[in-house]
Amino acid sequence: MPELIRYEVRDRVAVLTVDNPPVNALGPGVPEAIEAAVARGCADAGIDAIVLIGSGSTFIAGADIRIFATIKNREQSLERSESIHARLMRIEDATKPTVAAIHGTALGGGLEVAMSFHYRVMAPDAKVGQPEVLLGIIPGAGGTQRLPRLCGAAMAIDMCTAGKPVAAQQALAAGIVDQITGPSLRDDAIAFAQSKVGAIRKTRERSERIASRDAGIAACAAARAALAKTARGVKAPFTAVDAIEGAFTLDFEGGSLRERELFADCVMSHESRALRHMFFADREAAKVPDVPKDTPVTKIERAAVIGAGTMGGGIAMAYANAGIPVLLKDVDDAAVLKGMATIRKNYESTVAKGKMTAEAMARTLSLITPTTAYDGFEHVDIVVEAAFEDMNLKKQIFADLGRITRPSSILASNTSTLDIDEFAKASGRPRQVIGHHFFSPANVMKLLEIVRGKETSKEAIATSLALAKRLGKVGVVVGNCFAFVANRMLAYYMREALLLLEEGATVPQIDNAMTEFGMPVGPFGMQDIAGIDVGWRIRQFLKSIGKTRAEGPQSAVPDRLYEMGRYGQKTGAGWYKYEAGSRNRIHDPLVDQIAAEEAATRGITRRAVKDEEIIARIMTALANEGARVLEEGYATRASDIDAVYCYGFGYPRHVGGPMFYADAIGLPTVLARVKQYREQCGDYWQPAALLEKLAAEGKSFN
Ligand code: 3HC
Numbered sequence: 001m002p003e004l005i006r007y008e009v010r011d012r013v014a015v016l017t018v019d020n021p022p023v024n025a026l027g028p029g030v031p032e033a034i035e036a037a038v039a040r041g042c043a044d045a046g047i048d049a050i051v052l053i054g055s056g057s058t059f060i061a062g063a064d065i066r067i068f069a070t071i072k073n074r075e076q077s078l079e080r081s082e083s084i085h086a087r088l089m090r091i092e093d094a095t096k097p098t099v100a101a102i103h104g105t106a107l108g109g110g111l112e113v114a115m116s117f118h119y120r121v122m123a124p125d126a127k128v129g130q131p132e133v134l135l136g137i138i139p140g141a142g143g144t145q146r147l148p149r150l151c152g153a154a155m156a157i158d159m160c161t162a163g164k165p166v167a168a169q170q171a172l173a174a175g176i177v178d179q180i181t182g183p184s185l186r187d188d189a190i191a192f193a194q195s196k197v198g199a200i201r202k203t204r205e206r207s208e209r210i211a212s213r214d215a216g217i218a219a220c221a222a223a224r225a226a227l228a229k230t231a232r233g234v235k236a237p238f239t240a241v242d243a244i245e246g247a248f249t250l251d252f253e254g255g256s257l258r259e260r261e262l263f264a265d266c267v268m269s270h271e272s273r274a275l276r277h278m279f280f281a282d283r284e285a286a287k288v289p290d291v292p293k294d295t296p297v298t299k300i301e302r303a304a305v306i307g308a309g310t311m312g313g314g315i316a317m318a319y320a321n322a323g324i325p326v327l328l329k330d331v332d333d334a335a336v337l338k339g340m341a342t343i344r345k346n347y348e349s350t351v352a353k354g355k356m357t358a359e360a361m362a363r364t365l366s367l368i369t370p371t372t373a374y375d376g377f378e379h380v381d382i383v384v385e386a387a388f389e390d391m392n393l394k395k396q397i398f399a400d401l402g403r404i405t406r407p408s409s410i411l412a413s414n415t416s417t418l419d420i421d422e423f424a425k426a427s428g429r430p431r432q433v434i435g436h437h438f439f440s441p442a443n444v445m446k447l448l449e450i451v452r453g454k455e456t457s458k459e460a461i462a463t464s465l466a467l468a469k470r471l472g473k474v475g476v477v478v479g480n481c482f483a484f485v486a487n488r489m490l491a492y493y494m495r496e497a498l499l500l501l502e503e504g505a506t507v508p509q510i511d512n513a514m515t516e517f518g519m520p521v522g523p524f525g526m527q528d529i530a531g532i533d534v535g536w537r538i539r540q541f542l543k544s545i546g547k548t549r550a551e552g553p554q555s556a557v558p559d560r561l562y563e564m565g566r567y568g569q570k571t572g573a574g575w576y577k578y579e580a581g582s583r584n585r586i587h588d589p590l591v592d593q594i595a596a597e598e599a600a601t602r603g604i605t606r607r608a609v610k611d612e613e614i615i616a617r618i619m620t621a622l623a624n625e626g627a628r629v630l631e632e633g634y635a636t637r638a639s640d641i642d643a644v645y646c647y648g649f650g651y652p653r654h655v656g657g658p659m660f661y662a663d664a665i666g667l668p669t670v671l672a673r674v675k676q677y678r679e680q681c682g683d684y685w686q687p688a689a690l691l692e693k694l695a696a697e698g699k700s701f702n
Contacts (some may be wrong), residue, residue, distance in 0.1 A: 006034040006055075007495035013190045014041035023061035024054045026109045034113065035087050042095045049097045049193035052117060053186060058104025059126070060113055065135060065276055068267055084109075084141045085256050086593040088116035092204060097196040101189030102126045102177070104157035111176075112141035115150065118201045120177040120190050122168045127177040128176055129165030133236045135279060136272030136654060140263035145204070145255040150175050152209040153219035156244055161227060161237040175209070182270075182650060204252045216248025221510075233518045234654050236266050240460045242402060270664060274656025277702065278646060281508045281639035281657065286465050288636065295462035298408060300324060304380045307398055308339025308370070310636035311414055312386035314442030317343055320367040321443060322471050327380065329371045335368040343368065348445070360546045377404045382467070384436055385423075386414040388543070392416060394424040402427035410460050412436035416487055417538060420480045430455035434464055437484055439648045440530065447647035448473040449484050462619070474647050479634035483549070485641060489658070491549035492625040496618045497523040498555035499681065502599040504606035507575045508587045514618065518652030523618075525585055526576035528556075528568035532575075536562040541552070550625075552684030556598050561591070612656035620673045623662035638663075638701035647664040654671060672696040 006017040017035040034052065036641030037696045043052040059207040071077045091098070091113075098398045100106070101116035103123040111128050114120050122128070130139045130147065138144060138685055139160060148156040151174040159166065171177045181188035210216060223241045231237045236630020243262045266272055275344025287293075298532075302325070308330040316339075332338040347365060350356040356364075377383065384407060385397050394413065401411050409480045413423050424430035447469040452461055461477060468475025478485040497510050511522025514530035527535065535558060539549065548554055561574060569583055576585035599606050626641045633639050655661050662670045671691055678685040692698065 003033075004030050007037050007038045008188055009044075011194065013193050014044065014047045014050045015039070015186070015190065016052045016061060017052065017055050018052070019055045023054055023059050023063040024056065024110070024182055024205050024623040026113070026653065027064040031084060031087050031113070032062075035091055038091050038094050038098060042540040047096065049099065050094065050196045051099045051189045051193050052113070052258055053100050053101040053189065053625075054103065055361045056104075059100070059102045059106040061105055062108025062131070063141070065279060068135075068272070068276060071267055074264045074268055077267050078260055081140050081260040081263055083616060085260065085607060088112065088142055089204070092202050094118070097193060097200055098196075099193040099196065101103065101181070102128065102184050103185050105129065105566070107165065108139065108143070108547070109141045111313070112146065115146040115176075115203050116142065118199075118203075119179075119192065119196060121179045121181050121185070121189050122177045124168050124180050125228065127165035127170055128171050131162045131163040133161060133165040133240055134275060136234070136236045136269055136275040137266040138236060138240040138243050138263055140259065140267070142256060142259070142261045143238065145247050145252055147176070148210055148244055148247040149203055149206045149217070150209065153216045153244065153248065155176045156247075157219060157223045157241055160240040160244060161223060161231070196315050205651060209639065212248050213248050217245060220245040220248075233652060235269065239266055243325065243546060244316050248356075250599065254479055262347050262594075269516055270656075271654045273664070274654050276661050277639065277656050278642065278653045282474055284637060285402060285471070285474060285640050285643045288461060288465070291458045291461050291465075291477075295458045295518075297462045297466045298381055298459065300381045300410075300463070300467050303327070304329060304377055304378045305386055306330075306383065307386035307388075307414075308336045309386065309406060311341075311440060311442055311546060312384075313339045313343050314440065314444075315345065315384050315386055315414060315436075316368050317364075317437055317443035318438070318471050318473070320364045323367070324470075325367045325369070326369050327369050327376050329374070332372055336372055340370050341370070343551050363650065374400065374404050377401070378406060380405065380409055380574055382410040382463075384412045384414055386438075389415060389537070391418055391422060394423055395400070398423040398427040398433065399488070401643060402429050405575060410434060410463060414442075414466070415439055417483050419570070420451050421455075424453045424455055430474045432460055434460045435480070435484065436464065439486070445648065446473050447486065447644060448475045449486055449644065449648070449673070450475050450477045452477055453479050453480050463653070474643055476495050476640050476647075477636065478644070479632075479638070481549070481629070481634045485629055485635050486644045489622055489625050489645065490649065492621040493618055494523055494527075495550040495552055495555075496621045497614075497661075499553065500609055500614055500617060501557065501595045502555055502602065502604055502606075504599075505609040506587070506590055508585070508612070509609070510614055511585075513614040516611070517615050518655050520650040524571030528574040528576055528585070529604050529637060531568050532558055532561050533567040549684075553682070555600075557595050560598070563596075616673060619658060620670055620677065622658040623670055623701075624674055624685075624688050624691060626659050627691040628692075630701070633689040642702075647675050659701040667691060667695040667700060 003021050008015045020030055041047045098117040098118040099119045101121050103126050105115050106128045130143050132139050155174045168180045220241050228236050239262050243259045244257040299669055303319045303324050304327040305312045306329050308328050316326045316328045347361045348437050351361050383401055397540045410426055413435050420435045426431035427433050434456045437449035439445035465475045506526045511525050514522040566573040572578050577588045629635050640657040641659050645651040645658050646653050671687055674685055674687040
């Protein structure tokens with residue numbers, strides 16, 4: 001067994017090095033080993049002080065997140081928390097000064113361990129944080145009690161409710177750490193420890209930052225009011241505030257007991273299970289079974305984007321935001337200048353909101369070079385084609401790119417529906433051709449669907465995954481089926497929404513049901529943003545090749561809106577009405593009338609539809625189609641589909657993605673629903689074979 005803690009002595013200081021790769025998480029045995037090593041240092045007459053440091057790239061990144069899944073019930077959670085609380089108190093009771101030396105990140109339980117040491121020093125580029133809330137829990141190893149004692153209510157609330165780590169200077173100014181070290185964290189921490197001999201200071205006994213009970217209570221009340229506006233659908237941030245309040249209203253023991261009880265509530269919640277699932281889903285997505293970790297990756301130094309429209313412009317911004325110079329090409333000056341003007345306007349609005357400085361905007365904009373020719377394309381490492389969805393046009397572009405670019409450069413397409421293998425053939429370099437499907441707005445949405453063609457090389461896939469990370473995106477590798485994974489599933493989401501509308505629900509009712517469920521915007525509001533004309537064009541193309549987006553009845557309501565020139569927000573009317581210059585959605589009874597007419601044409605008797613049915617039907621349609629995607633092998637694993645839906649369409653992470661949601665309901669129930677809808681709505685509802693198989697075997701998607 002490798003030693004979890006290495007014990008060394010230097011100049012009468014015991015240096016304890018945590019060695020639990022990859023991130024020194026507090027897995028089984030680690031807290032015990034830290035306690036034992038501290039006790040050993042205290043018992044050793046040759047030791048004056050103790051330093052705890054992490055090996056590898058980071059200090060302690062927190063509790064081992066996998067362990068939460070092994071907690072069976074509330075009682076077990078309370079027991080485990082009591083044990084870790086007691087252990088940290090024993091560590092804090094060390095009879096010699098203890099110093100935590102932080103590099104990389106001290107997160108969650110990592111910071112909680114550090115706070116049970118008497119002092120903390122930190123490398124200048126390190127960060128500390130309590131990100132538990134992002135996992136649907138609260139700090140559970142004393143963090144809600146020790147952190148306010150170091151930095152006061154406001155900062156502790158901010159850290160525990162937003163989960164964002166803070167940098168060294170901020171941590172020092174707030175009192176969370178005592179010194180920022182020079183180039184050698186280890187040497188400086190040892191020197192610091194020597195300077196503290198005889199000066200023990202226990203965080204739990206400090207009272208200066210929690211002296212005012214009223215101020216603490218007021219800060220918590222203000223935080224709850226602010227969260228009511230921003231933390232929709234989640235509980236953990238509110239629970240974190242409740243726990244922190246205990247630092248002001250109870251003694252340390254009482255506050256700790258309250259923290260344990262609140263933690264136990266959180267860890268057993270669906271919110272926490274879902275968010276933990278998504279934590280690992282994000283990381284699993286980067287693993288493609290036949291693309292080994294050590295596959296060579298091309299460093300992307302220069303890029304080019306073809307098409308300066310909404311998508312192309314957004315993609316160019318994503319590259320520039322990551323510091324990668326990018327050529328932005330369109331057919332003529334008018335098109336490229338229009339694209340640049342939109343990009344400039346987007347950045348200006350970011351600056352106006354205070355989210356970017358004017359200098360950063362100038363620097364980022366200077367990375368985007370507009371052009372109407374292929375000059376310079378011979379130097380780029382990647383081209384992303386974002387031209388109109390027209391097969392012939394795109395094939396021509398790929399043929400040009402195959403000729404003009406370097407043999408090593410990646411040729412990516414942002415197509416959302418067309419066959420990547422056709423472009424691959426046209427380019428003459430099929431190994432380099434891959435889909436990079438961005439989601440609108442491309443500079444904001446985090447999903448990058450990476451579509452592998454028949455001949456796409458492993459290097460192109462590995463490079464795309466690394467690039468996604470650099471662009472601040474989550475890259476998910478999918479297969480080359482029609483509309484790929486995200487839009488293929490979206491078609492089923494939309495189908496059900498449209499059929500529910502014809503059956504008697506209204507546009508605002510369906511949208512509200514879905515936003516109550518946690519979607520940032522309902523299906524109709526989303527179409528009004530994306531443009532009803534865009535969907536119409538895709539349907540026309542599909543008609544021409546004898547296909548439909550989703551199996552089942554095709555509602556004619558969207559076509560009728562298109563024929564009326566109602567394209568959505570941009571034309572002042574779509575599924576909703578809009579007043580000039582406003583994006584406020586106004587219910588339009590005319591749409592209900594059109595839906596009623598179409599229902600009559602199809603012989604549907606309209607009825608009152610309940611919100612629960614809206615959610616259940618839409619979610620069942622998603623899970624059933626997700627199961628087909630899986631059984632056909634177009635997604636590697638169910639959690640990839642969850643990541644696709646969360647990052648592509650803003651599906652609520654705290655629900656966990658459509659496949660995780662189906663697992664939580666239970667696949668036998670999901671299957672029963674499919675069968676019930678077949679009776680109720682028609683034969684277009686057919687259970688996916690994989691759903692039937694897993695339900696029969698008592699298994700789940702994830
Ligand atoms: N537990 C278990 N595994 C963890 C982990 C953790 N706390 N943190 C990271 N890992 C794993 C990842 O799953 C990944 O595994 P893989 O290679 O098999 O996919 C590996 O470590 C590397 O992680 P990343 O890919 O995320 O590496 P990065 O270098 O990009 O980021 C990091 C490092 C900033 C530490 C990031 O991993 C992170 O944010 N981790 C989570 C930190 C966290 O949430 N801590 C709080 C835990 S809850 C807690 O402490 C409760 C306490 O209050 C009781």
